Amino acid sequence: MPTYIQRTRQISDDLKAISVFVKEEQKNSDILRPQLSNLRSMFNNYLHAVEDPNSHRAWRKYNISAATAFHFLYDSKAKCLSYVDDFRHDAIDKLGGCPYCGLPSNITLDHYLPRKIGAFPEFSILSKNLVPACSDCQGKKSDFYTLTKEKSIPKRRSRLKTTRKIKKTYKHIKISNRKSSRHTLSMRIKPLRLLHPYVDSFLMHSVLSIYPTSQRNRFLVHAKGSLRKEERERLNFHLKKLNIETRCNHAIGRCRNAIIRDLLSNNISFDRKSIVKELPRLLKSALERAALAPNAIEPAYIKSLINHPSTLDDLIIWSQNRIEPNILAAKPIIL
Incomplete structure (x- = not known):
């Protein structure tokens, strides 16, 4: 994140x-x-x-x-x-x-x-x-810095009119492979790159959505739909390139367990209304631990609990099936 x-x-x-x-x-x-x-x-x-x-x-x-x-x-x-x-x-x-x-x-x-x-x-x-x-x-x-893609535009009947129209709209046009250019034109589009923490100021705000899947302890992590198209594309590319969704699943699971323990210790009922009332308090604590970074893993998950009913339902279901650890029991971790 x-x-x-x-x-x-x-x-x-x-x-x-x-x-x-x-x-x-x-x-x-x-x-x-x-x-x-x-x-x-x-x-x-x-x-x-x-x-x-x-x-x-x-x-x-x-x-x-x-x-x-x-x-x-x-x-x-x-x-x-x-x-x-x-x-x-x-x-x-x-x-x-x-x-x-x-x-x-x-x-x-x-x-x-x-x-x-x-x-x-x-x-x-x-x-x-x-x-x-x-x-x-x-x-x-590694040494990655950019990925340049090309977008194919279907040709219309009049080759001359189409070419003039596209050249007027886009600055970067080239006809790729003259033998096959009868059917398509290749247009250079803005290259995809990883997000830069000093440059991409939209990251000041919450930009991620986290959803549970049908698989145990598996979550989907992707850009919010409210972002501009270019920001959303770059963020999703960033998440995929760095394999963040897979890497953060265990961290989300631990965060979910920590929230359940907090609610239990405060005698909060595990119904939607009671949990929603506690989420702003949990979010404030998570932001403090994350040095106020809104897209750190814990704040991002809690904001998804606030915004997405399916993520909150997953928390409630997990609380019913979860085994509370016994702090007095001395047992090895089984791998």
Whole structure:
């Protein structure tokens, strides 16, 4: 369950740190010195690189020596670049879960646009490209950064009129494979990408719906229908690419059990009216544990209990079949 984060460090702060690195004549400083102006331009182009990374790669200019120097900066132990480690520790302390998936897991730093020399080494220590993430999300994401798709448009009778009409409406049109172009036109559409915790501000609000399935301890997790089409497509792509639905099922199950235990300890009747009355209190506590992230796993599940009757019915049915653990019993976990 992705989370929006407001990153306060500015591009100018990163450039100043690199300038100090060069002035101190650290490793590769002779290569980096003539690249400072180029780095400024590339850093300022970062948001465009996120939305259209292939276009950014075609626009930028530097050689392999500069790429190697950019790549090394992240591994440098220079004091002027210590903000990278400081941010890593700060994220561990302040975040209630991984900003990519919302699960409470081990947090380290991920390069949203991969820093490997063949990808985007220029962004290796750009603060806006350093995203706190758990190891599972980093493993699923790997070096992925975008997926460009093409949409086929059926041809009409008049080839000339259709082509003119589509070219007037869309900027990016190409006729693919002239031999087969009698039947279809290929239109380039906006590429799909993973959600960026610093860029996609719609993640400030609740964006997920969680439904139970007919299978035991299995839930469906997908984007809310109230989102704009582009936001909904990107969120569902993000969930699928990082395999979040499968990974969060056990966490949702544990959250469901915790809610049942809370209701039992407070002598709340397990009927719809009584539970609904308690959900705002449970949501407030869950948001505090999740550092106010609305799409962390626990708040997202409780909001689904509030908004979706089928999710609430599942909780009630589960409470009837659940075996209450005996805290005095010493038994092994059977796997």
